[in-house]
Amino acid sequence: xxxxxxxxxxxxxxxxxxxxxxxxxxxxxxxxxxxxxxxxxxxxxxxxxxxxxxxxxxxxxxxxxxxxxxxxxxxxxxxxxxxxxxxxxxxxxxxxxxxxxxxxxxxx
Amino acid sequence: xxxxxxxxxxxxxxxxxxxxxxxxxxxxxxxxxxxxxxxxxxxxxxxxxxxxxxxxxxxxxxxxxxxxxxxxxxxxxxxxxxxxxxxxxxxxxxxxxxxxxxxxxxxxxxxxxxxxxxxxxxxxxxxxxxxxxxxxxxxxxxxxx
Numbered sequence: 245x246x247x248x249x250x251x252x253x254x255x256x257x258x259x260x261x262x263x264x265x266x267x268x269x270x271x272x273x274x275x276x277x278x279x280x281x282x283x284x285x286x287x288x289x290x291x292x293x294x295x296x297x298x299x300x301x302x303x304x305x306x307x308x309x310x311x312x313x314x315x316x317x318x319x320x321x322x323x324x325x326x327x328x329x330x331x332x333x334x335x336x337x338x339x340x341x342x343x344x345x346x347x348x349x350x351x352x
Numbered sequence: 353x354x355x356x357x358x359x360x361x362x363x364x365x366x367x368x369x370x371x372x373x374x375x376x377x378x379x380x381x382x383x384x385x386x387x388x389x390x391x392x393x394x395x396x397x398x399x400x401x402x403x404x405x406x407x408x409x410x411x412x413x414x415x416x417x418x419x420x421x422x423x424x425x426x427x428x429x430x431x432x433x434x435x436x437x438x439x440x441x442x443x444x445x446x447x448x449x450x451x452x453x454x455x456x457x458x459x460x461x462x463x464x465x466x467x468x469x470x471x472x473x474x475x476x477x478x479x480x481x482x483x484x485x486x487x488x489x490x491x492x493x494x495x496x497x
Contacts, residue, residue, distance in 0.1 A: 303448075312443065315411070
């Protein structure tokens, strides 16, 4: 699967101590393992089951997703910015394949 | 004596077969799933579950769960566990926070198979649990099949 791309929407800068909203999406079919294909065979489960987010190496959010999360999982959450840094995202799927993305935040 | 296949027995057999084919989670299973993640008795309050009252498409129902907390080193939300009581599996997602999160709130989109209740449990850093739930009416279910 080469068409899996993470997308981020992170403000480029924030005031010191400001709590900012971060939005992410990764294009992924999130196969539940319950769906049948055209031949009536069950399509095996393959979902992005986790997203780990760190800021300058410190944990911000750990998400564990179940098959009930929609295709192309979208997540919005918050981050408190105390210093400039790098926000890093790592998605992992059932096959232990992972995708990473990062975004820099300045403190104005 | 000949056993008669009446319309009623035929319908009942059909209904039974349908129930057996679709084994959906119950409220108890959703609660069990939540209890397997967060031990203890959750109290009402602090948690807000935002979702549309009626979702036309169960494939992507927007959902926001937030917890009232100052998110400081002393007092913060450690995790939010989210389940639903009418899907093939009760779990929806688990989110773990730190004081770095600033605000205990997440938004995502979920699949709902039918009209059902979304239940969220928040675990604070001192171990206290809070809960809230919201029913969403689903027009077209979203779990394939």
